[in-house]
Amino acid sequence: MNGRQPVGRVPLRADLRAALPDAAAAVAVTAAVFLFLSFRMRSGTSATVAVMPFMDDPRTYWMYLLSQAFGWSGLLWAWGTVVLGLLLSGPRPGRPAVSRAALERWHRTTSLTTMALMLAHALMFAAELVRYEATMTWAARLWSAFADTFVPGWYDSGTGRTAIPIGQGALYLALPLGLLFYVRHRIGANTWRRLHRFVIVVYVLSVWHTLLYGTNVWYDGWPRTVLWLLQVPVAVLLLLRLVRPARRAERLEAPGRWTGASALGWTTRGAGRLAVAAVVVAVLAVVVSGHDGGRPRPAEPPATAPHDHDGE
Numbered sequence: 365m366n367g368r369q370p371v372g373r374v375p376l377r378a379d380l381r382a383a384l385p386d387a388a389a390a391v392a393v394t395a396a397v398f399l400f401l402s403f404r405m406r407s408g409t410s411a412t413v414a415v416m417p418f419m420d421d422p423r424t425y426w427m428y429l430l431s432q433a434f435g436w437s438g439l440l441w442a443w444g445t446v447v448l449g450l451l452l453s454g455p456r457p458g459r460p461a462v463s464r465a466a467l468e469r470w471h472r473t474t475s476l477t478t479m480a481l482m483l484a485h486a487l488m489f490a491a492e493l494v495r496y497e498a499t500m501t502w503a504a505r506l507w508s509a510f511a512d513t514f515v516p517g518w519y520d521s522g523t524g525r526t527a528i529p530i531g532q533g534a535l536y537l538a539l540p541l542g543l544l545f546y547v548r549h550r551i552g553a554n555t556w557r558r559l560h561r562f563v564i565v566v567y568v569l570s571v572w573h574t575l576l577y578g579t580n581v582w583y584d585g586w587p588r589t590v591l592w593l594l595q596v597p598v599a600v601l602l603l604l605r606l607v608r609p610a611r612r613a614e615r616l617e618a619p620g621r622w623t624g625a626s627a628l629g630w631t632t633r634g635a636g637r638l639a640v641a642a643v644v645v646a647v648l649a650v651v652v653s654g655h656d657g658g659r660p661r662p663a664e665p666p667a668t669a670p671h672d673h674d675g676e
């Protein structure tokens with residue numbers, strides 16, 4: 365290293381250091397969620413236990429609870445970093461309350477923390493599987509936990525057959541799309557920008573995975589409602605970002621004033637904006653109507669197999 369960086373180049377190491385306070389806050393939030401979930405298990409109000417009655421023991425299943433807690437902090441940080449990203453790329457306010465440089469810094473540090481939290485969520489799930497399969501040899505336990513957690517299509521029980529590959533998709537896309545920023549000088553700013561916008565797919569997959577598989581949002585009730593409510597600002601900001609992007613070149617000119625864009629390109633981009641407008645309406649309809657896919661909580665505990673979430 366000669367100490368001189370090209371203009372605009374930010375080394376990963378500097379951002380990792382800058383992310384430390386943010387990561388510390390994320391650990392504190394994870395700990396609070398972990399305590400909350402353990403308390404619900406002890407007090408007999410845990411939705412996880414309602415779905416899987418054999419889990420009624422926070423001392424034995426603490427790694428599962430910690431995995432859930434990392435999942436929630438990961439999702440919260442993903443929400444925050446996506447909101448920051450959309451504020452940066454959407455319409456620019458006349459007199460911003462926070463400088464652009466500060467927003468950019470927060471966006472970068474919160475996205476690094478998000479990746480770490482997602483990974484911790486998956487690793488704690490794998491650790492729980494290693495603990496659980498006590499009758500196997502160590503090699504078999506490690507392999508089966510690794511494959512169930514990280515190999516798409518391997519996990520073959522209940523809703524996890526669909527929900528786990530969706531979570532894996534989010535994780536595996538998040539890492540390259542988040543880290544490409546640090547090799548932007550090699551791949552070119554335009555290529556980076558084109559790829560980075562797909563990061564919204566990571567967020568959508570994360571929310572989908574949670575709504576499908578999270579036992580704490582399995583049944584009707586406030587946790588599931590809050591999760592849906594949080595999607596309203598994201599959907600609205602995404603629509604604003606598409607309709608009034610910060611970069612002039614990304615604006616959709618009125619028909620007849622096209623500058624180089626083909627009719628097909630214009631139609632595709634227009635259709636994309638309409639689709640996001642439809643998503644905003646759909647999310648609002650879910651929140652207002654309360655039809656959010658939550659199941660009614662049964663009076664009797666369902667008969668379930670370990671990690672089989674199909675016990676409705």
Ligand code: HEM
Pocket residue numbers: 412432433435436438439442482485486489512513514528530531532533534535570573574577578579580581
């Ligand atoms: C390798 C990838 C992943 C695996 C193997 C995985 C595994 C799981 C499992 C087994 C559950 C069910 C826990 C329960 O009983 O509630 C779950 C729930 C959840 N996951 Fe993931 N996940 C992955 C990726 C992700 C990602 C990328 C996110 C985004 C932050 C995420 C966020 C969540 C959340 C918030 C829950 C709900 C936990 C609860 O209900 O308390 N997961 N995941």
